[in-house]
Amino acid sequence: MFKKYQHLERFGTTEVAQIELGECFIFPKIDGTNASVWINNGELQAGSRTRKLSLESDNAGFYEWVLKQERLLNYLKENPTHRLFGEWLVPHSLKTYRQDAWRKFYVFEVVEDRLQEELTHDADEKFNYLHYNDYKPLLEKHEIDFIPPIAVIRNSNYEQLVNQLMKNDFLIEDGKGYGEGIVLKNYDFKNKFGRKTWAKIVTSEFKEKHAKVMGKSTIEGKKMVEEEIAEKYVTTAFCEKEYAKIETTDGWSSKMIPRLLNVIFYEIVKEESWNFVKENRNPTINFKTLQHFVFAKVRDRLPNVF
Structure with missing residues (x-):
């Protein structure tokens, strides 16, 4: 039976509010076509994002490819309740992947189908999501390609997540930039509606929203x-003064870096808001973006601290 994969929510929306609190796995997002594989009566089945596939109604040749994959069949015979979701990497928007990366299936999720009697009226979870640390050795045993995390961060913040965009070179040709984006998974998280869901930050959307091209921010040539x-x-x-205040009062250790960053951001907003509003003639300011640039500038100003 075909089952659709969950919709990834944009980071910062209500659906994934506070997903960054706790242990967060940051995965590369790759730009192919969504696909899934499962077993039924000993036979491999495959799906696209929205439907079950067949040889007569395939999706970019995925089902035809699946039928030849003994590793997938062996895995699913050994784990018949599992369903593998992944990306079938065929040319889409991003064309900068390595030549040897194309027309392969990269698993990004392993789920166990829930029985009907296990479903509750207040949740729409059709799956039990396996933790990455649990499914990784199972896939490795059968030599199945999968997407590894870029990082695991506890209590992450927007700046840390944006920085991971610049680390996503998974399968990308050397010197050809960055991948499509990142997916944030907190396996202990359920949103306020009781659903387990993941967040995403898409590189192209981030660049459009912030007019930032990986370290060089431009809007028609203007910062x-x-x-x-x-x-x-x-x-x-200013940075040295705030650093000295903390060091004099409480001493210094690297654990105080978040405190220093936030103190400087707070003082800038508190002390200088009127000045930069007046100078820029009542601009529209995104304070998350401002925080990102303030934090980055503090690191530039205090290289010995960072």
């Missing part, structure tokens, strides 16, 4: 107002 504010007000002297 974003948030970056200009950070460059002007996050001075070396």
Whole structure:
């Protein structure tokens, strides 16, 4: 029976509010076509994002390929209640993947189908999502390709997640930039509606929203107002002063870095808001973006601390 994979929610929306709190696995998002594989009566079955596939109604040749894959068949015979979701990497929007990466199936999720009697009225979970640490050795045993995490971060924040975008070079040709984006999974998380769901940040959407091209922010050649504010007000002297306050009062250790970053951001907003509003003629300011640039500038100003 075909079952559709969950919709990935954009990070920052209500559906995934506070997903970043706890242990978060950050996975590369690759740009192919969504696919799934399962077994029924000993025979391999396959699906696209929206339907079950057949030889007469295939999706970019995926089902034809699946029927030849003994590793997948052996895995599912050994784990008949499992369903593998992944990306069938065929040319889509992103064309910068290595030549040897195309027309392969990269598993990004292993689920166990729930029995009908296990479903509850207040949740629409059709699956029991296996933890990455549990399904990784199962896939490795059968030499099945899968997508590994870029990082595991506890209590992550927006800046840390954005930084992971620049680390996603999974399957990308050398020197050809970055992947499609990242997927954030917190296996202990359920949203306020009682659903287990994941978050995503898509590189192209981030660049469009913030006009930021991986370290060089431009809007028709001009810097974003948030970056200009950070460059002007996050001075070396200001950073050194706030650092000295913390060091004098409580001593210093690397564990205090988040405190230093947030104190400087708070002081900039508190002390300089009127100035940068006046200078920029009542601009629209995204404070998450401003925080990102302030944090980055603090690291530039205090290289010995970071």
